[in-house]
Amino acid sequence: MIQLAISQSPLGSEIFALLALIAISIVVLLIQRYYLPLRSTPAFLLVPIFFALWLPASIVLLVPIDLASSATTDDVDARGIWLEPGTLRVSWRITYWLTFSLTWFILPVLAEYSDSGYRDPQDKLRDSLRANAQYYAIVFGSAALGLIYVLISYGGFSTSLKSTVMALAYCWGLILAIYLMGHGLVAIPRRLFRNANISGRLRRIHTQAVRVYEQMDDAELNLGDLEQLVGELSRRKTGSAAHFQDWIEELVDMTNLPECQPRSTIPRNTDPSRQLPTVITEKFMADLTRRLMRAKHARSRYVNEWNLLLQDAVKTQAILDSAASKKLDFGAASPHAGFWDKLNIFTPYTRYLFHYHAAPYLHIAFGSLLTLASICILWSEVVKGLLPSFSIIRYTVVHHWSGEKGQVGFAGQVIAALWMVYMCAAALISITEVKVWRGRALVRRNTAHESAFWYASQVARLSVPLSYNFMTFLGPNIYNKTVFYDFLGQLINLTPLGEWFDYLFPAFILLPVCATLFGLYGKVKRVFGFGVDVLDDMDDNENESAYGTGSWREGRDLIERELNGTSAAIRGRRAVVAGGGPRAAPILSGPRGGVGAGGRDGSPMTPLGASPNARPAANTSARRAGVGSSSSRAANLTEPEDENFFEALGHRFKNTIDTMDTPKWFQELGQGIKKPKWMGGGDDNGSSNGSSDSRPQAPGRGNSDVRRWFGGSEGRIRL
Template sequence: MVWAFVALASCYLAAFVGSLIFLLYHINLWKYPVYYSAPLILAVYLPASVTILLPLDYVSHNAGPISGLHISDKTILLMWKGTYWTTFLLTWVFLPILQEFYRVGNYLKLEKLKASLKRNAKFQAITLLCSVACAIYLILEAGFTFRNLKSMIIALSHIYALVLALWLMAHGMVVIPKNKWLEGNFLQELNHNYLRVPKLVDVLEDTKSDFREDVLQVLILKENFTDPVTSGDFQYRDWILDLEAQIPEDLKDTVRRQYVYSEANTISREQVTNAFMTKLTHNFQTHFYKLLAHSSDYDIVLNRIVKLQKLIDARCAQDWTQRLQNIETSFLPAKMSYYYQCFAAPILARVQSILVFLLSVIIIESEFFHSTELSLINVIAYKLGIFKHNLTQAICLLLFFMYMIFCSVNSLARLKVFNMYHLVRRNSDPVSACFYGSYIARMTVPLSYNFVALFTSRKSIFEEWYGQSIHLAGLFNLMNNWIPRLLLVPVILTTFDLYDKIKNRIGLKSGMYGWADFDDADVESNTNDQNLVHNKRREVVIAEAKRLVAMELNRRESKTAISQRPARSGVYAQSKQPSGQNPGLFSASVDSLLSQNYPLEAGSDASPALWGRVSEAYRTLKSTVNSKLERTTPHENVALHYRDQDDAEDHLIV
């Protein structure tokens, strides 16, 4: 018994560590209070723990107890109930309240909590109204009792989350093998990333423009109403200063330089009310979160483009000196690292693509023939002999179930939900983290029951307890049996890129209907048609993307050079590098991006004529930047307003 407890505790500890690593990869939890971080960690940890509990429960009741991991049925039932109802409270109560708490623009915490509770009360009221029809059906079908009411709540939550989880899982099971296969060809992946650049740049510039307007208002408020001498004890002074402290320094300086006084920019004291400040704070936070997310996405694509370009250069180089200059350092010896990054890694990516494709085929087939002898997962579990080894069977089922959850979560992270929520590396905002955390927790239990339904035998504690609610009424039972078979619909739509074609046919191509698109939808829509016109358009888009990338890399290189110039005091200014960026990575890659002499693969979309036009544009840009750097005075057509001479010297353009 002691060893079983130690083994189980080790498994759950590993799940907790994995959940914590996943969250820290996407958001800096340590800067948030414990009342935010604790529910978020729990929302990700509980689904991870289910991946251990489900195979343990199922294998123990179908193939016998697992050696060293035997747990009583009563303990398993308590674990299932505790996991489900904790997840239910997190996804329907605590995380939505926290999400609105960090979304609203109120300043005081008590006011933020009141506003959050008010918004959630409205949402819950709408949900209850939608449940009235189901309650009427329940009364007619099974009778109205407290137990049936509780079962109805479980069933409704199950059906809603199951539809969402299976749709996302179907998309992931097609896209993940496709993306892995793409990683096996450097040139194709490079063009794939180039096709994303123009859209990312447009979105990023629009976000910057919106955020600059908010920054300008905050700076005007700060200049006019935070000086104790001229403004007195202004009640919104601390609020304004807190907003001003959140503005990035480079953006703050840019807005100050470009600011020109006009009547339209003035804000009177009478305008500054609680409603005005609340709305300003909400807009400021929303645009700031979007700016962080889109900047992070853009940096990731830029880094990947530069890395792929270096790998292509290394493969085409003739001598080892040039090859090793383009290879990232690793724990492997230099030449071995070259062979691994340039040749072994693409082959491994293709092998991984084939393996996950086979997993996808097995799961999709099993979903269509679930609860029958034709289910491939059922065949693997009971016909291949692994059922004779309980631990091996549990590990096999664990891998299948983890892949199902991974596909759903991967697609969820790529889903554009009204362009409000963004899960990005290290820079996710608290509102988006709450949203994605709640849906990760919400989808896990329905996927667990769906996984058990893939087998001919469903014998388990989970089925005995949770299945009673699902089979409460005939309609719920019918939906639970047929929804998995409809998995083929999103699989076909994703495989053949039919989403855009259908939207075009029914007139839903405008931007307002893009909330259900995925991040890769914009790229795929550029490659749908086989016509020559669209192929030429694709070449033009790639050429434009190369120009934009070259401009961005050159801008960062110039910014680094300026920051490293001697300051007026004779001390070198510290280099301000973008977060997560290597300065040498960008500075050494601008020329290689624009002047390539390596042979292209067959079917390549890059052409020498396009490279020539891009190289000419780069040389023009370079001469323009150099001429501007030689100037020591501001532009004459920009009106700069400073409080005094010292302030003007601090913002002198070098």
């Protein structure tokens, strides 16, 4: 058996690893294509972002291979994918140092370079280095403190210089990774549980609509102010502005003022800080360019969020309304939709069964599974330092035990990769939810270059700490034998500070977990008034009763007005987005006749981003006759818990009575009894009907028409 194991060649494992890397490369390219237009994006942006995403994904593949190579099974058939120690060492060196260089040097410089407003590449590079000076001062200051600590502890830098640099980078990445992963371990299962309730999901969409709509309007107003400033700047033809005429013309082309709004309708900016200076300098032009680019991307971001929210609202309402007809049809997909959106394998009835009955149970089942996984990760984080044998993850990965020796097979490799994917997903999803990152966001096919660099750097920064943190779940007798520990782990544990930090700090994951679980972010924001924009879904339903303060009713009315085409802002936004440049999101094509599938006149509604002839959601809320009416709110399927049948019937009677016009004879009661005409009574016009109505009578019609008693005029009876 030993001779057979020695003679076995890793050729099959090398081929498998190569095919896996090719598959990872294809996935990374698809991710880049989803968020960035590949043809128009410069190569200096695509290549670093590709490696910043590809290297962390390869680490997820490299860790299980390292485990199986160091803890090989005695059974050759159960052995997983393994490589030679020399090959693993070279792979770890290349992966780690490329990730280190991208995280700390390449991506920050390129991010500020792409965000700089200067035109010349040398000026952009100098501006980028100047903007990163504070960042590098903090980095090198921390490194200097670490070097002083190592110098006092060991009295030299023989092997400790490199270990200090690697340990400091690991500790900073671990702090960020633990916080973000703790938030995501709660947020992901909770989102699945909440999405299982269809009516509750629609309620949360309505609640979010107010915030997204206000942010979108603020972004449009900010962009309008900057466009006004560029328009005023373009009128200057003399003085210092004459030296920057080409630059000013480029800014005018970026704004597309003639296509957006008439200048008379753009609000005049009264903020003194935004007035044009007397002398136009290069620094002012660069600052104006940067602000204009950020404003355009911010507008694109919130328009994209608003359109996605409208699509979710229409789809969710269609699912709710399909309970009556037992059929569900979302209509034709948009030409800009993805492959999965265009894929149509269900009939209307089977689609109704899946979305209305099967999907909620799948959400609950998958949420329960991820909840159990989150509990296992939290438990393993807490006990790995003192009681490593009680780690649950350890026994899910190491299946073969020979005394105290653990062995990892192919099944253990697959499970280890799944654990790492979930941990990384929890951390990365939290980056997009906890919005404290200077307005950066990922927008489909229109992500700002600086935002793309920043998110890629966070992915690269979190990969190594999370990978090594996962390996510590398996116990010292497992991970101490790996090449990864020999390359990085022993350098981290070289000093007592690094060893205690690696074992004790991950227990602080309970802080972000409790903060997310009990809604601490929203409570801190309400108590202290901090402007922290954390998506804490626990606070979504606390503000539902107050209309006009971001309640779900106000959000529902905003969505209905937008779908009906009656929103005043929709025309301006449609003109602004359609003025020029690539679209950030599908644009509503025009006013619609009603909410959902049909309007008040029975005309179908055009889907978001689809052609006018395509049939949209056939089961949306077409029963609502108007926006804001109490009767339509009573009949809305999204609020079944608000009122029962008798309350709704009473509201209908009350609304009918309130909207009736009072008859004229009833209005004139209490004005006194007027004398007839033969007794000298009557009005100035000689009317004998005892009223003040001076309208001309129709020919051949007497003044004693009984229909006038009911408020009728010209032959109509008003009920």
